[in-house]
Structures are given as C-alpha cells and as structure tokens.
Amino acid sequence: MPIQVLMPALSPTMEKGNLAKWLKKEGEAVRSGDVIAEIETDKATMEVEATDEGTLGKILIPEGTNDVAVNTPIATILADGESAADLGKAEAPKAARMPARDVSSEVAESRAPVGEGKPMISDPKRPAGTAAEIPEDPDIPAGTEMVTMTIREALRDAMAEEMRRDGDVFLMGEEVAEYQGAYKVSQGLLEEFGARRVIDTPITEHGFAGVGVGAAFAGLKPIVEFMTFNFAMQAIDQIINSAAKTLYMSGGQMGCSIVFRGPNGAAARVAAQHSQDYSAWYSQIPGLKVIAPYSAADYKGLLKAAIRDPNPVIFLENEILYGHTGPVPKFDDYVLPIGKARIARAGQHVTLVSWSNGMTYALKAADELAKEGIEAEVVDLRTLRPMDTDTIVASVRKTGRAVTVEEGWQQSGVGAEIVARIMEHAFDYLDAPVMRVSGKDVPMPYAANLEKLALPSIAEVVEAAKAVCYR
Amino acid sequence: MILPASGFDMAASKKSVAQAADNGSESGSPPAFTREQDLQALRDMLLIRRFEEKAGQLYGMGAIGGFCHLYIGQEAIVVGMQMTLGQGDQVITGYRDHGHMLACGMDAKGVMAELTGRRGGYSKGKGGSMHMFSKEKHFYGGHGIVGAQVSLGTGLAFANRYRGNDRVSLAYFGDGAANQGQVYESFNMAELWKLPVVYIIENNRYAMGTSVTRSSAQTDFSKRGVSFNIPGEQVDGMDVRAVKAAGDRAVKWCRDGKGPYILEMQTYRYRGHSMSDPAKYRTREEVDKVRHDQDPIEQVRNRLLADKVAEDELKKIDAKVREIVNMAADFAQNDPEPDASELYTDIYR
Numbered sequence: 001m002p003i004q005v006l007m008p009a010l011s012p013t014m015e016k017g018n019l020a021k022w023l024k025k026e027g028e029a030v031r032s033g034d035v036i037a038e039i040e041t042d043k044a045t046m047e048v049e050a051t052d053e054g055t056l057g058k059i060l061i062p063e064g065t066n067d068v069a070v071n072t073p074i075a076t077i078l079a080d081g082e083s084a085a086d087l088g089k090a091e092a093p094k095a096a097r098m099p100a101r102d103v104s105s106e107v108a109e110s111r112a113p114v115g116e117g118k119p120m121i122s123d124p125k126r127p128a129g130t131a132a133e134i135p136e137d138p139d140i141p142a143g144t145e146m147v148t149m150t151i152r153e154a155l156r157d158a159m160a161e162e163m164r165r166d167g168d169v170f171l172m173g174e175e176v177a178e179y180q181g182a183y184k185v186s187q188g189l190l191e192e193f194g195a196r197r198v199i200d201t202p203i204t205e206h207g208f209a210g211v212g213v214g215a216a217f218a219g220l221k222p223i224v225e226f227m228t229f230n231f232a233m234q235a236i237d238q239i240i241n242s243a244a245k246t247l248y249m250s251g252g253q254m255g256c257s258i259v260f261r262g263p264n265g266a267a268a269r270v271a272a273q274h275s276q277d278y279s280a281w282y283s284q285i286p287g288l289k290v291i292a293p294y295s296a297a298d299y300k301g302l303l304k305a306a307i308r309d310p311n312p313v314i315f316l317e318n319e320i321l322y323g324h325t326g327p328v329p330k331f332d333d334y335v336l337p338i339g340k341a342r343i344a345r346a347g348q349h350v351t352l353v354s355w356s357n358g359m360t361y362a363l364k365a366a367d368e369l370a371k372e373g374i375e376a377e378v379v380d381l382r383t384l385r386p387m388d389t390d391t392i393v394a395s396v397r398k399t400g401r402a403v404t405v406e407e408g409w410q411q412s413g414v415g416a417e418i419v420a421r422i423m424e425h426a427f428d429y430l431d432a433p434v435m436r437v438s439g440k441d442v443p444m445p446y447a448a449n450l451e452k453l454a455l456p457s458i459a460e461v462v463e464a465a466k467a468v469c470y471r
Numbered sequence: 472m473i474l475p476a477s478g479f480d481m482a483a484s485k486k487s488v489a490q491a492a493d494n495g496s497e498s499g500s501p502p503a504f505t506r507e508q509d510l511q512a513l514r515d516m517l518l519i520r521r522f523e524e525k526a527g528q529l530y531g532m533g534a535i536g537g538f539c540h541l542y543i544g545q546e547a548i549v550v551g552m553q554m555t556l557g558q559g560d561q562v563i564t565g566y567r568d569h570g571h572m573l574a575c576g577m578d579a580k581g582v583m584a585e586l587t588g589r590r591g592g593y594s595k596g597k598g599g600s601m602h603m604f605s606k607e608k609h610f611y612g613g614h615g616i617v618g619a620q621v622s623l624g625t626g627l628a629f630a631n632r633y634r635g636n637d638r639v640s641l642a643y644f645g646d647g648a649a650n651q652g653q654v655y656e657s658f659n660m661a662e663l664w665k666l667p668v669v670y671i672i673e674n675n676r677y678a679m680g681t682s683v684t685r686s687s688a689q690t691d692f693s694k695r696g697v698s699f700n701i702p703g704e705q706v707d708g709m710d711v712r713a714v715k716a717a718g719d720r721a722v723k724w725c726r727d728g729k730g731p732y733i734l735e736m737q738t739y740r741y742r743g744h745s746m747s748d749p750a751k752y753r754t755r756e757e758v759d760k761v762r763h764d765q766d767p768i769e770q771v772r773n774r775l776l777a778d779k780v781a782e783d784e785l786k787k788i789d790a791k792v793r794e795i796v797n798m799a800a801d802f803a804q805n806d807p808e809p810d811a812s813e814l815y816t817d818i819y820r
C-alpha cells in the first residue's frame with residue numbers, strides 16, 4: 001500500500017511550517033535516508049528524509065506553500081511494484097500527536113481545609129514512606145548499658161558495626177583510611193576492614209561521588225565521605241541527577257543504596273567557602289533522604305539506619321559537635337527511624353524547632369527562658385527529609401507559638417519550610433506569627449567578632465521566643 | 472592528527488599509544504567476519520537504523536516529545552562491541568542511547584514505548600528517550616548529563632573489582648563529553664585501582680554543533696588517557712569488524728586485570744544532534760560523502776553480496792526488521808499512558 005509522508009514537526013511546540021523546496025521529483029526513486037524536501041519555520045530550515053523506500057508517487061503540497069499544518073500529508077511514496085493507480089489507497093502513518101497540556105483542568109483540584117477531626121496531614125497524594133508510617137524509636141532493652149562517647153566515636157562505631165554486618169558496605173573518601181579521617185571519624189576502620197573496604201580516594205569529589213553511585217547501581221552499599229559538604233558542591237550533580245533521580249527515571253528498576261556523609265555548615269574561623277550549611281539544598285530534592293542529628297545516640301542510630309536504607313541518604317554532620325559526648329545505648333541493632341523528630345525538651349508555652357548544631361542554641365535558650373517562666377518545647381527534627389510535620393504540628397497546636405532555629409540562611413531555608421507547614425496545618429492554633437532565627441544573609445566572615453555575629457545566638461533565640469509569647 | 476575538513480581518513484587510523492595491546496594486524500584491514508557474523512551484524516545494525524528512522528518519523532508526528540537523539544550512522548560501534556561481551560558485562564552510555572539498548576538485547580517495543588511516554592516503556596514512561604535502564608540486560612542507562620556516565624561506569628567496574636568477578640563494564644561517551652572534568656577524574660581512579668572498564672569515545676566529529684577541531688586541543692581522543700598511562704586506540708568505527716577486533720583487545724586487557732582501556736571510535740552521525748537541529752554547521756556534501764563511502768551497513772551488505780548471499784535473503788532480513796520496528800511503533804502508539812497514580816511511585820523504595 002502506498003505510504004503518505006506527513007508534514008513533520010521539528011519540535012513538540014511546532015504547529016505549522018513552510019514547504020520550502022522539493023528535492024525529489026514525482027517518479028523519482030527514493031531510499032530510506034534520502035532527503036526529499038526542505039521545510040522551514042521561523043527558527044530553522046530542516047531536511048525531510050524518507051523513511052521508506054520506493055518511488056515518489058505524488059507531491060501533494062507544492063513547494064513554496066506556507067503554513068502547512070504538522071501532520072498534513074505532503075507526498076505519497078509508492079512501494080516496489082505499485083503504480084500511480086494505487087495512489088488512492090495511500091495510508092498515512094497514524095498521527096498520534098499528544099493533546100496540548102490543558103492547564104485549566106489542573107487548577108480545579110482544591111484542598112480541603114484541615115479540620116479538627118481530620119488527620120493533621122491531609123495531602124492524599126503524599127507518597128508512601130513519609131512520616132505517617134514511620135515507627136517510633138525502638139525500645140531500649142532493660143539493662144542495656146549506656147556508654148558515654150563522642151559523636152566522632154558514635155559515627156565510627158555505626159560504620160564499623162554495619163560493615164561487620166554486611167560485606168557490601170564500604171567507606172570511600174579523602175583521607176578516610178591511612179590518615180584515619182580528616183576529622184578522625186574513621187579511626188581504626190582501615191585496620192579492621194583493610195584497604196579493600198576502606199578506600200582513600202584522590203581529591204576528586206565529582207569523580208568519586210559518581211564512582212560511588214555507579215557501584216551502588218551495581219548493588220554495593222557505599223558510604224561516601226566528603227571531607228566537608230562544602231566540597232560536595234563539586235559532586236552535587238552526581239548526587240542529585242544520578243543518585244536521587246534514577247529510581248524514578250527507571251520506573252523503579254534501578255535505585256541506589258548509598259550514604260553521602262561528612263561535616264556540614266559552619267566550623268570555626270574557616271570563612272565563607274568552608275562554612276556553608278547545605279540543609280536546605282538537599283532537603284529540597286525528592287529521591288533523597290536528609291538526616292542532620294544532634295545527639296550522640298541519634299548520630300549512631302541514624303547513621304546505621306542510613307546505611308541500611310535502600311535509598312540515597314545525605315547524612316549531615318557538624319564539625320563543632322564531633323567532640324561532644326552523650327550516652328549511647330550499647331546494642332548492635334540500635335537503629336533509629338529516619339523521618340521521626342524527637343521532643344528533646346517538653347514545654348507548653350512555645351515550640352522551638354531545630355536540628356543539628358541549631359539544637360545547641362535552642363536547648364540553651366530553653367534553659368534561659370525557663371528562668372523567666374517560659375517553658376519551651378524543643379523539637380529536634382533529626383531528619384529534614386522526610387520531615388516529621390506531625391510532631392511539629394502537634395507541638396504547635398499545644399503551644400500556639402513557634403520559633404525555628406538554624407545556622408543556614410533564611411531565604412528558601414529549612415526554617416521557611418517549617419513555617420509554611422505550620423501555617424498550612426496549624427494556622428488556627430497560632431497565637432503569634434512564627435519567627436525564624438538563622439544565620440545572617442552574608443557569606444561567612446573570617447574575623448572572630450563578625451563570625452559570631454553571622455551565626456545565630458542563644459540571645460536571639462530567647463528574644464524571638466519572648467517576642468512570639470508577647471513578653 | 473588534525474582531521475581533514477572532508478572527513479576522517481579512515482585508512483590512517485591506528486593505534487596511538489605505545490602501550491596499547493598488540494593488535495597483531497598493524498597493516499590493512501581487520502580480521503574477516505564469518506558469513507554468520509556478517510549476517511548477525513547486518514541484522515543488528517539494520518534494527519537500529521530502522522528503529523531510529525521510525526523514531527524520527529514518530530517525533531515528526533508529535534508522538535515522541537522532548538529531546539530525541541538519533542544514532543543513525545554510528546550503528547557499527549555498539550553492534551561490534553556487543554559481539555565482544557560475555558554474560559554479565561555491563562553497558563552504560565549518555566543520551567544518544569537507543570542503539571545501545573537495542574544492541575544489549577532490550578525489546579524494541581519497550582524502548583519505543585518509553586520514547587512515546589507509555590506505561591509499557593522500560594521506565595513506565597517516566598524516563599523518556601534519555602533515561603532507560605534494564606538490570607536484566609545489564610544496561611545501566613541512558614544518562615542525560617554529559618559525562619556523568621563515565622564516572623558511573625567506572626563505579627560499575629569498581630563493583631566488579633570489589634566482588635572479584637571477571638566482568639567488564641563499557642562506558643560510552645562522545646567527543647563532547649570527552650572534555651568534561653569528571654572523565655579525567657574517572658580515568659585517574661580507574662588506572663590507579665586497575666578497574667576493568669573500557670572507555671569508548673564515540674567521536675562523531677560534532678559535540679552538538681561544535682566540531683572537534685573547534686572544541687578540543689587534543690583531537691586524537693585515543694591519547695586522552697596518556698597522562699594516566701591508559702592505553703588507547705583509534706578505531707574505524709564505521710567498520711564493524713574493526714570495532715570488534717579492537718573491542719576484543721580492550722575487553723581482554725580489562726579481564727586480564729590490567730586496568731582500563733580507551734577506544735576512540737571514529738564515526739559520524741547522519742542526523743542532527745537532536746531532532747530540532749537543522750545541522751547547518753556542516754555541509755550536505757560532507758554527510759553524503761560519509762554515507763556513500765563509509766556507511767557501516769552498506770559495507771556489510773556489500774560483503775555479503777560479494778560472498779554470494781542472495782539479494783532476496785538480505786531483503787528478507789530487512790523485511791523482518793521492519794516488521795519488528797512497525798510492531799514496536801504500533802505498540803508505542805497504542806499502549807496507554809501511565810496511570811496518574813504513577814506520579815508518586817518510585818521516588819523511594
């Protein structure tokens with residue numbers, strides 16, 4: 001049967017074009033790949049190649065015709081053995097142009113207001129695996145020994161335990177092996193696990209992040225250490241475009257179980273390029289989980305959870321906290337749920353929401369506030385994505401007032417996100433606008449006095465808490 | 472080597488790095504194929520050619536959206552390389568990936584349905600032309616960020632080395648990607664750790680619209696590993712036999728635990744960079760000359776005819792291939808779009 005050649009689209013947005021020129025005449029033989037015509041739009045001219053073989057039977061649109069609609073038959077090609085008499089039987093390839101996106105039908109979906117009797121989070125589209133289904137922290141068996149250790153040691157123990165448990169887990173990064181970690185987090189791991197599983201990389205963040213993700217595609221479970229997350233900016237393409245998105249882009253076929261970890265945010269006196277807080281950056285990305293703990297026990301339990309998790313996890317540590325100590329329960333399966341906040345201090349007058357080193361300001365501010373009769377409830381988010389909105393909202397419904405505390409910048413920050421969620425889910429319970437205490441809107445300065453000014457302070461948290469309490 | 476404006480001088484292709492494996496045939500043409508090998512190569516290359524022509528047609532009809540990068544002209548590379556691989560060897564590439572998927576044995580229907588964004592596509596319609604994967608066929612994508620697949624493919628090789636198996640990974644990228652920084656970060660680690668990865672640079676002479684001479688200080692891509700001590704060869708990527716011969720050497724080098732290997736495949740894409748590229752940066756004569764003189768499929772077809780294979784038999788192969796492609800196109804246009812509920816699946820597992 002003769003084949004109709006249709007006016008092609010050069011892009012999904014093209015609707016019509018001009019038929020500039022025919023390069024083959026009626027009756028001329030055409031082979032697959034031969035240029036038969038030239039068409040043009042306001043943007044470009046383009047050659048039309050034949051995709052079938054035979055003879056150009058009839059030209060339906062003469063050259064020089066303007067505004068030919070896409071998918072209009074422009075010529076007929078006769079297959080071997082067919083003649084002009086067959087032209088009437090020509091069959092067009094089925095045109096299957098997708099309908100244009102109808103925006104009007106998309107705005108109709110309205111959100112039901114959040115009422116008393118409804119679950120706090122009413123978004124029916126929320127994907128599985130977010131806060132609502134996340135279990136509580138595991139019970140610590142009676143008689144479990146509590147060991148006081150530094151956060152540095154808690155991290156090391158978490159990695160060592162998981163590496164003993166699973167031969168697919170390995171650690172790679174700069175100075176993680178022979179140097180024992182730039183911040184001595186991987187102390188002793190090379191000795192126990194050898195150079196096959198504790199791997200010193202060259203200084204090559206983009207490259208080794210990609211190598212880690214590729215190894216994870218193949219089924220290994222890499223822990224990729226960045227000396228600091230400031231250097232991970234070189235690798236962020238692999239983290240986001242490869243690690244976070246591939247499960248979705250592959251229709252669920254190919255995911256990666258990988259942990260990217262290292263110190264994040266401000267250290268001390270290292271200035272702008274070594275002091276950035278990336279909480280907001282990573283927590284924006286669907287496909288990533290983002291953890292930023294404060295206490296030693298949480299560091300251990302959540303790092304173990306991150307290593308066991310089948311998804312890419314960003315584990316944000318804090319250099320200032322590495323030397324801090326805390327009690328950590330001594331048992332191998334101390335694995336905490338990702339996505340669950342913790343009430344670090346109970347109170348009824350104002351909710352302080354923070355995570356990582358922000359908790360230092362929040363907890364000390366709560367002590368100060370207590371002296372003035374204000375009982376602050378301090379929520380330690382621990383995980384930024386998925387964010388435990390339920391715990392935040394439950395606290396705010398109780399206190400009616402909230403302050404967020406973070407070392408990162410305010411614009412498009414995690415605090416901004418928390419405020420939005422409180423507004424969406426607890427607006428009617430608020431007795432005052434929510435306030436944010438954050439790092440100042442400047443690159444981190446070097447001078448000691450300026451650096452101090454650029455970071456949040458206990459005094460600022462106290463002041464904000466009193467302000468929302470109208471005190 | 473400075474590329475002559477008229478095209479590659481394929482006869483001048485040669486090993487470029489002293490350490491490259493001895494190919495045993497310094498002069499002249501690559502080892503001959505058996506008739507069966509030629510028939511297989513013809514079938515596999517024709518499938519890619521016809522598939523891509525159909526994809527171009529469907530794009531023109533609006534059935535395929537977004538970007539669509541066709542592989543027409545470069546077929547000998549993936550087909551020849553695939554002939555060198557064993558069970559479990561892995562393949563990863565960039566976004567001009569349809570040919571690689573078909574060569575890996577992925578189903579034409581599933582690939583075409585992904586191009587049209589339908590539920591029967593390899594990624595359920597959520598990945599599109601540039602993002603397709605098949606664990607079963609050891610195809611690791613389909614990556615849209617230029618050069619990213621080089622580090623990822625090095626990671627696949629890392630996993631093989633970690634596990635102590637003898638699998639090899641092939642990381643394909645173009646002359647454009649060869650200028651990305653992470654390529655050299657990967658070269659360094661691969662040689663340092665002796666990772667079994669073949670880096671295949673598909674030099675089709677244009678990084679989108681920029682010719683290699685305008686973008687590359689060193690246009691001999693086989694030398695790009697010199698400072699890492701990675702051996703490399705320039706290969707006539709239009710001759711499937713030369714591809715296979717070089718591929719055999721490279722894969723053996725990797726399997727023997729000697730580390731990575733670079734193959735610069737000198738090739739040509741007949742179509743624009745993507746469907747919306749009018750390709751004004753080169754002349755029609757240049758395209759026609761390569762097509763006429765070096766077409767990878769015609770080379771095999773002519774050999775077969777010279778070998779007294781009946782023209783009818785070749786026509787039958789073509790008809791069979793067209794049937795597969797037409798069925799794929801029908802499926803891809805009639806398969807339903809993904810269910811709306813798929814919007815929120817496969818983000819986490």
